[in-house]
Amino acid sequence: xxxxxxxxxxxxxxxxxxxxxxxxxxxxxxxxxxxALLRSAxxxxxxxxxxxxxxxxxxxxxxxxxxxxSAGLREALGAGDFAExxxxxxxxxxxxxxxxxxxxxxxxxxxxxxxPDGRA
Amino acid sequence: MTAETLGRMADRYxxxxxxxxxxxxxxxxxxxxxANGYTTRAQADELVxxxxxxxxxxxxxxxxxxxxPGIHLAxxxxxxxxxxxxxxxxxxxxxARAAVEGIAVRSLAVIGDGEHLPLASDxxxxxxxxxVLC
Numbered sequence: 158x159x160x161x162x163x164x165x166x167x168x169x170x171x172x173x174x175x176x177x178x179x180x181x182x183x184x185x186x187x188x189x190x191x192x193a194l195l196r197s198a199x200x201x202x203x204x205x206x207x208x209x210x211x212x213x214x215x216x217x218x219x220x221x222x223x224x225x226x227s228a229g230l231r232e233a234l235g236a237g238d239f240a241e242x243x244x245x246x247x248x249x250x251x252x253x254x255x256x257x258x259x260x261x262x263x264x265x266x267x268x269x270x271x272x273p274d275g276r277a
Numbered sequence: 278m279t280a281e282t283l284g285r286m287a288d289r290y291x292x293x294x295x296x297x298x299x300x301x302x303x304x305x306x307x308x309x310x311x312a313n314g315y316t317t318r319a320q321a322d323e324l325v326x327x328x329x330x331x332x333x334x335x336x337x338x339x340x341x342x343x344x345x346p347g348i349h350l351a352x353x354x355x356x357x358x359x360x361x362x363x364x365x366x367x368x369x370x371x372x373a374r375a376a377v378e379g380i381a382v383r384s385l386a387v388i389g390d391g392e393h394l395p396l397a398s399d400x401x402x403x404x405x406x407x408x409v410l411c
Contacts, residue, residue: 158404159324159328159403159404160404160406160407160409161315161320161406161407162408163408182408183285208320211315211317212315215305215315215317216315218304218305218306219301219305221304222301222302222304222305225301225304226297226301228297229295229296229298230297230298230301232295233292233298234292260315264327
C-alpha cells in the first residue's frame with residue numbers, strides 16, 4: 158500500500174494545531190501518528206518520505222495557475238467560490254511555510270510482504 | 278462518514294470541469310481529470326514502481342474521486358483497476374474517463390468507502406490513496 162497524506166507537523170502548540178485544522182484539509186488532525194496507525198492495523202514494514210517541498214511547490218503552482226486563469230474560473234465557479242478557493246490555497250501555503258503543514262508518502266507492507274488489503 | 282462530509286465531497290462535483298479548470302489543473306499537477314489535490318504526474322508515475330504495478334496486478338484506488346491518479350496508473354502499467362469512492366458523481370466520472378482512456382474492460386468503479394469496502398478479501402494486489410485521509 159502507498160498513500161500520500163497531508164499532516165499537521167509534530168510538536169505544534171494548541172494554536173498551531175488549530176491553524177493546521179483551519180488551513181489544512183478536513184481530516185488533517187489525527188489522534189495518533191500514521192506509522193502507529195499502520196502498525197496497529199497489521200502493517201509490519203512502514204516507510205515514509207517527506208514530500209513537503211513538492212507539496213509547497215504544487216500549492217504555489219495551483220495559486221499561480223489560478224491567477225492566470227482567473228477570468229474563466231470566476232465564470233465557472235462564481236466569484237464567491239473562486240475567491241474562497243484562492244484564499245484557502247494562500248492560507249495553506251503560508252501554513253506550509255510556517256512549518257504547520259507537511260506532506261508525506263507512506264509505503265506499508267504486512268510482515269509477510271502481503272498487504273492486509275490485498276494479496277501482495 | 279457523516280452526511281455533512283459526504284455532502285461537502287459531493288459539492289466538488291457541482292460544476293463540470295471547464296477548460297479554465299482543466300488548464301489550471303494541467304499547470305499545477307500535469308493532469309486533466311478535474312482533480313484539485315496535490316498528487317502530481319511525477320508522483321503518480323513513481324507509484325507504478327513503488328506498488329510493482331503491471332498487467333497481472335489488481336490495484337485498488339480508495340477514495341478515487343474523479344479517477345486521478347488510479348486511471349493514470351492503470352494506463353501506465355497495464356494493471357487492472359478497482360476505483361472506490363463514496364460520491365456517485367465521482368464514480369461516474371471515473372467510469373467515463375476509463376472509457377476515454379480505453380481501459381474500461383479492466384476498470385471497475387464502485388460506490389463505497391474504506392469503512393465498508395464493497396470487495397471480498399484477497400481480491401486486490403495493491404492499494405493507493407492520495408489526499409484521502411486528509
